[in-house]
Amino acid sequence: MRMLIVLSFLHMMKSVQPEEIVDTTLILRRTITLDCRYSGSGTVIQIHWAKVNGSAEETICTIHKSYGKYISQKYMSRMSFAVENSSSDLSITLRETSEADIGIYVCYLAQFPAGTMKKVIAVQADNLSHIVPSSHQAFEEHSNITLNFLYTSIGDVNQVTVHKFTNGKMDLVAYCERQMSGRKLLSYGFDFLKRSFLNCADLRNITLTIYQGAITDEGLYQCHFSSEDKNQTTSINVHSKTIGRTPISTFALICGISLLIIVVIFTIAALCIVWRQKNKRIQAKQVDVSFSSTYAEPNIDTMDEDHIYANFVPNLSFSRSWT
Known part of the structure; x- marks a missing residue:
């Protein structure tokens, strides 16, 4: 219910x-x-x-x-x-x-x-048309992106539409139209609502500001001017500024990896030294054992002496001759 x-x-x-x-x-x-x-x-x-x-x-x-x-x-x-x-x-x-x-x-x-x-x-079903940018502009992350679109043809502009193109996708950024009363109707796309501002006080000179730019704001921005005399389209390729500086996160990652490699190298070297010293002690112990006898050697100093006794029988004939 x-x-x-x-x-x-x-x-x-x-x-x-x-x-x-x-x-x-x-x-x-x-x-x-x-x-x-x-x-x-x-x-x-x-x-x-x-x-x-x-x-x-x-x-x-x-x-x-x-x-x-x-x-x-x-x-x-x-x-x-x-x-x-x-x-x-x-x-x-x-x-x-x-x-x-x-x-x-x-x-x-x-x-x-x-x-x-x-x-x-x-x-x-149809693919979006290929757009060649009129200019390029770089921005730093977390800073405002300011884009200026200028109408160079003759005549009054009645309507301005700004789109963003990325990978087979087109997003509406902002739309501004002059009404019969002379006032302008300004509206924003869903994804740019409350985070962008389109200054369309002069429909021939448009300024778009995107607050706190991020990587997701990269893309091709196209401004289409609609006029009774001649329409005009101007596009700007916008990308983040990474050349010439190293992001803090990347620097921290490099330092962390370098420190990890140093720790691993010292750990391996220490283990190798310990293993070699242990191996030497084992080899020395084996040599001592190989030279030792299974039976204990007799102590010559403490052996009992064997006394040899000889019985001599005197030669009586010999002794008489001297008498």
């Missing part, structure tokens, strides 16, 4: 409309991972994954903090969670995909106290 209440609540959510902006575009592979990570400070109460079929939504899975887990029978044998029992990484992986898996997917997050958030993911 509780699960039915949860599903009814999800059914009342506003479905994804065709004109809505897609947060991430993926190329269909044999195995695809639909990313949905929550980086806020609130508490995630419920997550719901669905696939859009026309004006309806097909449930893939639902997880509620109190009511438990529900996985559709259609996806149960080939779906898995990227990280089990994680409150921040709510991504799912689909295996043995086919053309039937092409389409729009939505990750709904019900979290307290902000409410419901959603991430829209499109899976397509």
